Amino acid sequence: MTPGAPAPRGATPGADRSTDSYLPEHGNGGYRVLHYDLDLDYRVESNRLAGRAVVTAVATQALSRFTLDLGRFRIQDVRVDGRAARYAHRPGKLRITPERPIGAGETFRVGVRYAGKPAPIAGRWGDLGWDELTDGVLVASQPNGAPSWFPCDDRPGAKATFRVAVTTSSPYTVLVTGDPVSRRRGAGSTTWVYERLEPTSPYLMSVQIGRYELVDLAVGGVVQRAAIPPALRAAVARDFGRHGQIMAALQRMLGPYPFREYVVVVADDELDDPVEAQGMAVFGRNHVDGRRTHERLVVHELAHQWFGNSLTxxxxxxxxxxxxxxxxxxxxxxxxxxxxxxxxxxxxxxxxxxxxxxxxxxxxxxxxxxxxxxxxxxxxxxxxxxxxxxxxxxxxxxxxxxxxxxxxxxxxxxxxxxxxxxxxxxxxxxxxxxxxxxxxxxxxxx
Known part of the structure; x- marks a missing residue:
């Protein structure tokens, strides 16, 4: 893209500026995302991600250009409504100039193909976003780690719906913040598809990949399940043994649980703190000791499903x-x-x-x-x-x-x-x- 090129007539320059008061380098202006459709192919052994994102948005003003937040990837193709678009990318921002200006109120689709080694975004809170585990992946993006794995409008108030498909080696279990739609096994790999139909902030979307065993946390009512390292089965049964009672108590006090299911992931690595995502919470193996030492954290992360996730x-x-x-x-x-x-x-x-x-x-x-x-x-x-x-x-x-x-x-x-x-x-x-x-x-x- 040629720096300093004039904006086409009728379009508003400067519409790509964020309105976020604390993190102005994240987030974008001039449009509102309605839906993300993500297809990801991930190789655990080499930490290689190939992604295809289709972002459906509506322009809130006339646009000659716009931006998406995206980390350190190689951009292979950018299209707006199927037409090749000019772009410039530096880690953090993907600047896009469509072939023709987008009118105010117009719905448009941005297709981005990208690839590379995903890495967390470094900042004042440490490394955030897509992170390699000893044997798998953990994504914890609060507050600004979402661009580490997909192009987005990275503001807490920029909620949208999602479809996420992840293909990876078949020995691994993939959990995404959303409702499971399908699982297709191929030659050595499996594709897991999830949908998040409730409006969701990009930082609350998560992918967890590991050699997990799935267990139920409670019977009846809201579906509550956990993905755990098999060696921690007995400790998890004790530490999360009152999860059904906690869920029932919070529903009595706060109202119905706002999603279809709740998934707890216990990573086979130590974490400083548990992290919530939409319909999911992630704990480290150090938060599980078989003595309910950290039960208050179990409650805290579940409560975020009301305060932080449904209400953002x-x-x-x-x-x-x-x-x-x-x-x-x-x-x-x-x-x-x-x-x-x-x-x-x-x-x-x-x-x-x-x-x-x-x-x-x-x-x-x-x-x-x-x-x-x-x-x-x-x-x-x-x-x-x-x-x-x-x-x-x-x-x-x-x-x-x-x-x-x-x-x-x-x-x-x-x-x-x-x-x-x-x-x-x-x-x-x-x-x-x-x-x-x-x-x-x-x-x-x-």
């Missing part, structure tokens, strides 16, 4: 709506499961938070602090303070209505504040301002 933040500055609520779900399960009540856990964490520097604003922590433990714990304390202020009946009613009213959509802090206020005559502006908008720690309500 429109922008990363609202991340407390994911992490504060998932942390509070741990306290709710402790209470429902016969352990410490939420009041006691809130008191414990309030004391711990009080001992730390008060230097985080929960409602807008900044990109460097968005995963700070204070966002998680003060977020949960905010939820508990709200519960104490409005009472249990109104609190659980507003939670269920929040989840139901924004199912498979995006949410902001302002929306939650307005939503909560509609469930009580008690003024809540002061409560939210104290807990969310100031680094000072308010006293815990009794």
């Amino acid at each position: 933040v429109a922008d990363w500055r609202h991340i407390w709506l994911n992490e504060g609520f998932a942390t509070y779900a741990e306290w709710l399960w402790s209470e429902a499961g016969g352990d410490l009540p939420a009041d006691a856990l809130a008191a414990q964490w309030h004391a711990r938070v009080a001992a730390r520097p008060r230097d985080v604003v929960v409602s807008d922590p900044g990109v460097d602090r968005m995963f700070d433990p204070l966002v998680y714990k003060r977020g949960a304390l905010t939820v508990h303070a709200l519960r104490r202020r409005v009472g249990d009946e109104a609190f659980f009613a507003l939670l269920r209505a929040w989840v139901a009213g924004h199912r498979h959509a995006t949410v902001t802090t302002a929306q939650f504040r307005a939503h909560a206020q509609s469930f009580t005559f008690e003024p809540l502006d002061g409560l939210f301002a104290a807990w969310l908008d100031s680094p000072a720690l308010p006293p815990l309500p009794r």
